[in-house]
Amino acid sequence: MRKKIIYILVVLVSLYLLYLGIIAISRHSKAKVELFVAPSKSTVEINGKKITSSTVYLKPGEYTFKASFDGFDDYITKEKVSQNTEIILTPSANSYKATKYLLNNPDEQRLFNDVGGKAVNQAITTSEKKYGFLSKLPIENRYFTVNSGAPVFAKTKPGEFSIALYVDADSTGGRIEALKSIKSELGIDPTSVEIYFRNSPNSFRERVE
Amino acid sequence: MNRRRFIIIFSCLLFIVIVYSVISAYLNSFQYLVVSSNTQFSLKIYPAEHDADTIKKSQTSPVKSLDKPGKYRLKKGLYFYTYKSPNKEFKPVDGNFDLQAKKYFINIKDFAYTDQKLSDLLVTEQSDINKAIMNKYSQQMNSYEIKNSKLYHKGDWYGATLYSKDRENLDDLKIILKKENNAWVVATNPPDIVLSSPVYTNIPFDILSQVNNN
Numbered sequence: 185m186r187k188k189i190i191y192i193l194v195v196l197v198s199l200y201l202l203y204l205g206i207i208a209i210s211r212h213s214k215a216k217v218e219l220f221v222a223p224s225k226s227t228v229e230i231n232g233k234k235i236t237s238s239t240v241y242l243k244p245g246e247y248t249f250k251a252s253f254d255g256f257d258d259y260i261t262k263e264k265v266s267q268n269t270e271i272i273l274t275p276s277a278n279s280y281k282a283t284k285y286l287l288n289n290p291d292e293q294r295l296f297n298d299v300g301g302k303a304v305n306q307a308i309t310t311s312e313k314k315y316g317f318l319s320k321l322p323i324e325n326r327y328f329t330v331n332s333g334a335p336v337f338a339k340t341k342p343g344e345f346s347i348a349l350y351v352d353a354d355s356t357g358g359r360i361e362a363l364k365s366i367k368s369e370l371g372i373d374p375t376s377v378e379i380y381f382r383n384s385p386n387s388f389r390e391r392v393e
Numbered sequence: 394m395n396r397r398r399f400i401i402i403f404s405c406l407l408f409i410v411i412v413y414s415v416i417s418a419y420l421n422s423f424q425y426l427v428v429s430s431n432t433q434f435s436l437k438i439y440p441a442e443h444d445a446d447t448i449k450k451s452q453t454s455p456v457k458s459l460d461k462p463g464k465y466r467l468k469k470g471l472y473f474y475t476y477k478s479p480n481k482e483f484k485p486v487d488g489n490f491d492l493q494a495k496k497y498f499i500n501i502k503d504f505a506y507t508d509q510k511l512s513d514l515l516v517t518e519q520s521d522i523n524k525a526i527m528n529k530y531s532q533q534m535n536s537y538e539i540k541n542s543k544l545y546h547k548g549d550w551y552g553a554t555l556y557s558k559d560r561e562n563l564d565d566l567k568i569i570l571k572k573e574n575n576a577w578v579v580a581t582n583p584p585d586i587v588l589s590s591p592v593y594t595n596i597p598f599d600i601l602s603q604v605n606n607n
Contacts (some may be wrong), residue, residue, distance in 0.1 A: 201406070213496075215494075245481065266495060349562060375589055385563065
């Protein structure tokens with residue numbers, strides 16, 4: 185009897201090790217991607233392939249994520265995936281059917297708020313990374329002011345958070361100094377952000393406004 | 394099952410786990426470098442190290458010399474690379490990458506001409522470029538003159554400073570033109586103090602940056 189138990193244990197341990205080995209090999213050089221979806225019963229597709237798990241392992245690269253749920257507008261997004269990526273998918277409740285579903289399912293409503301909050305936090309983190317210099321604004325002195333504002337001519341994608349730097353300076357010298365400050369005090373390459381010189385008498389500009 | 398047999402089986406299992414861990418650690422110490430190209434090239438990859446704010450080669454002989462696109466396995470780490478075209482009119486390109494959890498992609502596309510070749514080309518193109526600017530901004534150009542002219546990439550991009558004649562009231566402005574269908578066209582309308590990448594998404598960043606800093 186004792187012999188049999190030991191045999192069974194050895195077989196089980198071997199199978200478990202084999203399982204761990206297969207899992208490790210199948211996930212080798214793949215990125216862990218966590219999906220946060222509301223409503224929870226939405227159908228999720230990655231590059232057109234249906235997914236049932238909330239954690240998937242994908243090779244780093246760009247993928248199209250789609251979440252759909254009866255009565256809700258499909259949520260489609262193209263995202264670059266790297267290690268520990270979080271993808272938030274929230275089909276919009278734009279119909280009577282969708283609203284009714286949420287009213288009748290308070291748990292789903294709560295999930296909607298939680299996932300929505302996560303999306304807002306993610307947007308804030310992204311913008312803090314991209315525009316880390318915002319905390320150093322405004323730069324003010326007697327010759328110029330540099331502050332942030334909405335983009336004027338920049339091309340932004342729908343839903344993308346973007347800003348421009350507004351420079352107020354009355355003289356050509358003030359604008360040159362403002363540009364130097366943007367480089368030295370904010371530590372950014374002026375090419376990478378839209379800079380809008382509000383008082384610049386640019387006689388060429390009328391052609392596009 | 395006697396004690397001896399149990400120890401043998403247990404040792405075998407332990408051996409498998411250790412071998413698996415060693416193989417797994419070895420495989421994990423490599424990562425892929427993917428090289429794609431639509432042209433002839435020779436690429437040399439060197440181990441690199443940080444030197445103050447820059448990254449430089451840590452040895453003079455390359456760890457890999459490549460002349461074909463493909464997927465190559467390298468030990469994880471910091472690398473410096475340089476690639477060039479067999480055609481001497483094209484400028485070699487340098488770069489570096491830290492190969493870790495993700496594959497690194499080097500896309501060798503069209504080479505840019507050397508500075509000398511671009512300067513030679515500018516001599517023949519300058520009058521057409523000036524005409525294109527004057528035709529578009531005939532009135533405004535009375536207050537400006539064209540300075541810091543330079544061609545970029547394969548001579549199909551041009552950047553310059555419109556230097557203000559009224560230093561007190563008018564700013565110096567940057568302008569970029571692109572050669573399309575054998576004619577020069579203004580690509581940054583209007584010329585501005587700084588040409589920013591979020592506004593001109595169709596113009597390569599390196600050109601915008603060089604023109605702004607010229």
